[in-house]
Amino acid sequence: MKASKISFGINYIDTKSILHRLNGVTKFVLFIAWTTVVLTTFDLRIILLLLAFGLFLLKVSAIPFRIYKPLLIATAGVLSLNALFIYLLAPGQGSDLLGSETILLPMPSGYSLTQEMLFYLLTVTLKYFTMFPIALVFVFTTHPTEFSASLNKLGIPYKIAYAVSLTLRYLPEVKKDFVNIMHAQQARGIELTKKAPLLHRIKNIVRILGPLIFSSLDKAQDISNAMTLRGFGRHNKRTWYSQKPLKKIDMMWIIGILIIVALAIAKRLTDTQLFWYPF
Amino acid sequence: MLIEFSGFSFQYNALEKPTLHDINLTISRGEKILILGPSGSGKSTLGSCLNGLIPHASKGTISGTLKIAGRDVSQFEMKDYTEQLGTVLQDTDNQFVGLSIGEDIAFALENQLVNNADMCTIVRDTAAMVNLDSMLSHSPHELSGGQKQRVSLAGILVDDVDILLFDEPLAALDPKTSQSTIEIIDKLHVEHGKTIIIIEHRLEDVLYRQVDRIILMDKGRVVADMTPDALLASPLLSQHGIREPLYLSALKSAGCEILENQHCANLDAMPLAAFKDSIERWFENQSHQIPRTNNKQILCIDALSFSYDGETNALADVSFIVKKGEMLSILGKNGSGKSTLSKLIMGVCEPDTGSIHVGDEDLSGLSIFERSQRVGVVMQNPNHMISHHMIFDEVAFGLRNQGVDESVVVEKVAEVLSLCGLYKYRNWPINTLSYGQKKRVTIASILALTPDILILDEPTAGQDYENYTAMMRFIKQLNEEQGVTVIIISHDLHLVLQYTSRSIVMADSKVIADAAMTDIFSTPDVLGQANLTTTSLYELAVRLGIDDTNNFMQHFIAQEQISAQRTELKTEQETKS
Numbered sequence A: 001m002k003a004s005k006i007s008f009g010i011n012y013i014d015t016k017s018i019l020h021r022l023n024g025v026t027k028f029v030l031f032i033a034w035t036t037v038v039l040t041t042f043d044l045r046i047i048l049l050l051l052a053f054g055l056f057l058l059k060v061s062a063i064p065f066r067i068y069k070p071l072l073i074a075t076a077g078v079l080s081l082n083a084l085f086i087y088l089l090a091p092g093q094g095s096d097l098l099g100s101e102t103i104l105l106p107m108p109s110g111y112s113l114t115q116e117m118l119f120y121l122l123t124v125t126l127k128y129f130t131m132f133p134i135a136l137v138f139v140f141t142t143h144p145t146e147f148s149a150s151l152n153k154l155g156i157p158y159k160i161a162y163a164v165s166l167t168l169r170y171l172p173e174v175k176k177d178f179v180n181i182m183h184a185q186q187a188r189g190i191e192l193t194k195k196a197p198l199l200h201r202i203k204n205i206v207r208i209l210g211p212l213i214f215s216s217l218d219k220a221q222d223i224s225n226a227m228t229l230r231g232f233g234r235h236n237k238r239t240w241y242s243q244k245p246l247k248k249i250d251m252m253w254i255i256g257i258l259i260i261v262a263l264a265i266a267k268r269l270t271d272t273q274l275f276w277y278p279f
Numbered sequence B: 001m002l003i004e005f006s007g008f009s010f011q012y013n014a015l016e017k018p019t020l021h022d023i024n025l026t027i028s029r030g031e032k033i034l035i036l037g038p039s040g041s042g043k044s045t046l047g048s049c050l051n052g053l054i055p056h057a058s059k060g061t062i063s064g065t066l067k068i069a070g071r072d073v074s075q076f077e078m079k080d081y082t083e084q085l086g087t088v089l090q091d092t093d094n095q096f097v098g099l100s101i102g103e104d105i106a107f108a109l110e111n112q113l114v115n116n117a118d119m120c121t122i123v124r125d126t127a128a129m130v131n132l133d134s135m136l137s138h139s140p141h142e143l144s145g146g147q148k149q150r151v152s153l154a155g156i157l158v159d160d161v162d163i164l165l166f167d168e169p170l171a172a173l174d175p176k177t178s179q180s181t182i183e184i185i186d187k188l189h190v191e192h193g194k195t196i197i198i199i200e201h202r203l204e205d206v207l208y209r210q211v212d213r214i215i216l217m218d219k220g221r222v223v224a225d226m227t228p229d230a231l232l233a234s235p236l237l238s239q240h241g242i243r244e245p246l247y248l249s250a251l252k253s254a255g256c257e258i259l260e261n262q263h264c265a266n267l268d269a270m271p272l273a274a275f276k277d278s279i280e281r282w283f284e285n286q287s288h289q290i291p292r293t294n295n296k297q298i299l300c301i302d303a304l305s306f307s308y309d310g311e312t313n314a315l316a317d318v319s320f321i322v323k324k325g326e327m328l329s330i331l332g333k334n335g336s337g338k339s340t341l342s343k344l345i346m347g348v349c350e351p352d353t354g355s356i357h358v359g360d361e362d363l364s365g366l367s368i369f370e371r372s373q374r375v376g377v378v379m380q381n382p383n384h385m386i387s388h389h390m391i392f393d394e395v396a397f398g399l400r401n402q403g404v405d406e407s408v409v410v411e412k413v414a415e416v417l418s419l420c421g422l423y424k425y426r427n428w429p430i431n432t433l434s435y436g437q438k439k440r441v442t443i444a445s446i447l448a449l450t451p452d453i454l455i456l457d458e459p460t461a462g463q464d465y466e467n468y469t470a471m472m473r474f475i476k477q478l479n480e481e482q483g484v485t486v487i488i489i490s491h492d493l494h495l496v497l498q499y500t501s502r503s504i505v506m507a508d509s510k511v512i513a514d515a516a517m518t519d520i521f522s523t524p525d526v527l528g529q530a531n532l533t534t535t536s537l538y539e540l541a542v543r544l545g546i547d548d549t550n551n552f553m554q555h556f557i558a559q560e561q562i563s564a565q566r567t568e569l570k571t572e573q574e575t576k577s
Helices: A024-040 A044-060 A065-089 A093-098 A115-129 A131-141 A144-153 A158-187 A198-229 A248-270 B043-051 B078-084 B101-111 B116-129 B145-157 B175-192 B228-233 B246-253 B273-284 B338-346 B368-372 B391-402 B406-419 B435-447 B465-481 B493-499 B524-529 B536-543 B549-576
Strands: A103-105 B003-012 B020-027 B032-036 B060-068 B085-088 B163-167 B195-200 B213-218 B221-226 B297-306 B315-323 B327-331 B353-358 B375-378 B453-457 B485-489 B502-507 B510-516
Touching (some): A024 A044, A044 A115, A093 A115, A115 A131, A144 A158, A158 B368, B032 B043, B043 B060, B043 B078, B043 B085, B043 B163, B101 B116, B116 B145, B221 B228, B338 B368, B338 B453, B338 B485, B375 B435, B391 B406, B406 B435, B435 B453, B435 B465, B465 B485, B485 B493, B493 B549, B510 B524
Parallel strands (some): B085 B163, B327 B485, B375 B453, B453 B485
Antiparallel strands (some): B213 B221, B297 B353
């Protein structure tokens, strides 16, 4: 395994946009609300609206396109594959759910391509895809400790919330150890490249995990000592350096978000037809 | 009395014998104390008793009493300790828990429920004390080891404690950063009146600034409690395996008698006039040693460049040659390109331009494993290299991967293990070994593949003087008797000075010097660029008005080697009789 020259990471980038100035709590609420709405709806109009708004937020966040380009390609790939498999496994699902059948391309053994199936696949794929911009916006604009602070603010115990930011802090260190251990083993003849058969490679990777786990446990002991010495766990509450107060603009966002979620749920409960299908 | 141990003993639950025996020790407010001792002397355990990790995180049996600020600690909760005493631990990464400097400094305040507005002010003021106030939003991976340590220090200063405890603060730092750390500690002592306790075995580095008292520990007991001058004038250091300052070794080697009233703890304050004659006589006696020369080149690095991200070069046009049988050092601060160089030689990264030849063979077409049979790299942390339970299997691993017949494996492993002095342990599980022995196992496992060149990354890190000397003697022996070419990557000046004859100095991805080691150690400019400092040996020569500092150092090293051989012979004879 050679060290890759292109590095890309999914983490906080401070572009100082309006979204960066919003409180972590607001962004977390937005993310949860977004997920709720996406899960409850199969209405293409709402989905397109969310998508447009999501892409708009992504634009506002000022994250350079090159940073999320690989992610975009990967997501698009996975979703297309998902659509293909839905078609292969259940080619008649569109007609079943939408209640009509308009054949566009006749095929044997139930694989005829219908207008309903295409519409269904479009709805489902775009529905999942709406999560893409908001997830990016959330991850790229929320500082991890601010996120921990927000979790704590929303009632998650601080020891659990702090684990989130600790994980992000030490993940790169564990990765560094892993790479070191891997190199040491490769130098003594462990084959981790494509030259070795897959099963062999898996066995060899397991061999690396042993030393990695032991060195990580040592590290965990040290970290825990350092935290104890500085009074972690002393009270059953704690304050957060990176917590910002909720401002008026945050309250407005949260109220707006809650109204939209309520409307979305109400719509779902009153709708007789799960899908919106104009044809 | 601020701290008072009386008849204090401690035994870890997991161990069979006590780690601390009958400690009687007092420290008053405003003192600056060094706790000195070899590995396993109990000095770190003593520190853990002071900061409350014992008994609150590590369990064991305590007898006798420890009082801090007049109160018996048996009544203490964890918070009572942290209100009195702040600890800076050895590993700067593991105590940096925040994702930015500001956040990490604030950690203790967050846990004390300080409100947000006050917290920001305190953090900014404290950061200013250690010159970090302009970097509050920087994240840990952007910082050097020294900066991380200053963050840790600020993180305990927010609490405004009276006592500051430093557990091996210099372990991972290069010489220049060590000096500035000692300066900062001294400033806190002098300007802010803090009581300072430093746990270290690197005596000379700590003595860069004045210390009031040194507590020498060995085998769990306090063996000396005296002023630095008195300790240095006594024979206690060598008896307990502590390296004495280089200038004192030189003076003693020249037959000078060191007395307590000569300010021997501080070279600048020492009256040297009395020693001048004997030093000059000693220096006149120098034997011009002709270094062994071998013109056969074994490693040739030519115009090597490499960049991790395609933008900045981690190595820029690096070229040098290593001759067969040499013992060479590569010096440079973190990020200068030393470890990138060893990665390129190992083959885990491919160079952008340039080539590496071992003998006449170009390494570029070879796999990592094939390369390691020509150039063996021993990493700094043995725990990263060891992947087997038993010592024998660990050493045999590379050979088995080569597909060597098992009977040959058994023979060869036995040979390597006896060479490394590990034969009697061959059927032991590795986790029963000490750190230094583990290091030896990793060297053995590399030697089993019979490489021509051995690259050692910080071979003596984490080891005290005695283990360190044993390790280096062993490597020297490999070099002399087996003809293995040795390259040492390090920033330990003593190590480099004593064991290597030529140095390559790297700074900012380039080679800035390639010369005889004593030449480099006589060139403060070059040393400064690599974050190294001159040694006290050089300072001594300068203060005595000796121009030929280069030969002065060479003569000293030659003398040291002779006396080392003598002691070796003596111990051998003693063990025989």
